[in-house]
Amino acid sequence: MPLLHVLLRVWQSLLTSFGTNIQRNDHLNASHSHLRNLTSKIRKLRWIGGTSSANVYEAVYSTATTSKQIAVKSLRIEIFGNRGQSEGEELLIRANAWMTLQHDNILVPIGFADGFGPLPSIVYDWMPGGTLTSYLEENSDSLSVLQRFYLIKQIASGLCYLHHKNVVHGNLHGNNVLIDAMGVAYLADYDITATHRGQHIPPSVRWAAPERFDSQNVVAPTTKSDVYSLGSIIYQILTSRQPYYEVKSRSKVSIEILNGNRPSRSHDTHIADHHWLFMQRCWSVPENRPSAAEVLRFSQTEVELLIT
Template sequence: MQNLDREIRIWAKLKHQYVLPLRGTVEQFGPFRALVSPWMPNGTLDSYLNNVHETFSMMDRLRLLKKITEGLQYLHDHDVIHGDLTNNNVLVAADGSPRLADFGISNIMVQSNPAFSYHTGAVRWVAPELLDPPEDQPIQCATKSTDIYALGGIMLQVLYGKQPYWWLKSAIHVISARFKQAEPINSSIEIQPNHLDFMRRCWSTASEVRPSVEEVMNYLQEALSNETSSV
């Protein structure tokens, strides 16, 4: 609870247009306090992309991805780790702009309970060092680098409408594929080579090879410029 208090205090101080604001907390909703934030009428990133996929251009997708990355950059600039960046933890406001939500809680869970394992939905997005830590090392907590791994999955979903390991329906099959070091993509969709190369950097099993959030921003700015010049 002390860790949760600390995370709530940190969240309450964060002010960014692409980070979901915390309005307050409410008791008596169960064993933990309920955290109160503004309602996002377009729901999760997953549902929003399903609704707009027929009208969403590559330019639209790159702009949305850049806004998500701006939110993550703000968190990292304030030494805040998201820790659970998935398509369900990016919400979409009425104007179609994203809000990062539910950050910081996964590290609390790991620190308070070493047996904590990432919930079944997150196994598609979580970095390998968190999913299968070395036996002789302490339990790993999320880092800026693990956020970048997850951002690679967000990139795949925003640009190509597919979540990581989309052809596998159950969590146990995803986990099996992860332990076999299968990539989060297969050959059933065509991905632009420059996008694919960058996503693979984000998904590197060596955390030090992954780009920083600033490098992701630079890449997306260049991709937007290239897309504009090709129109």
């Protein structure tokens, strides 16, 4: 079987596991909160981007007293029989689970809306800074090392909170972190649509832990695979480059990962030797990886050193 077909089969198995990436305690049960239907209060403005699995729109949410800019994410998917209804229900359950979370670096949905696509679309507060990937591309020359470590600290803090709540993110990457007007980072379950597509190798492959590549079994994400992805986020923030930036094809990135190759060290002044060693720990075998709390302590220490 051609290698690309093998990789596609691997990712089909991998992506189907995303639907179970939120592991909740009883107090995180989706029935404890309910997404509001905001359809009648939303006016679509424009399409602002998308992936092979979803479209993102800029819109306005208006009430009798106020209005604000919002983002609406709509699945790009065909409905066959009752399949769309069940996937729509799953989408709302997952979004409901995130509504129970309360943390300064977690972006929670504010509701859902119909009319943007075949399934309910999830509504979020507008993040003017865009995704972490676009933010780093636009501000690469102006961000100081201290500002970069503040971003790492914020993301690590959000992930530490999730893990404390027994929530595995399972799909952490540069487009799943959003930046507000003040440059503060928020973790989002922003690409939950990946669970509904198994026909492509997604952009998040660049951040994915190698143990998720198992063609024989569906390998569920874990806190350890989240930390691997967090190590790749650290790499991206310090270099302003996506992992494996020198490899253009995502299928070739998959080959690099399957061959045991990790992102190459960039000779960037932002990466000190001890930074690189810590990233290597995040990319080591699961049992040797630090916890999210250890990553948070690492970033806090770096911030303290840089401001003294």
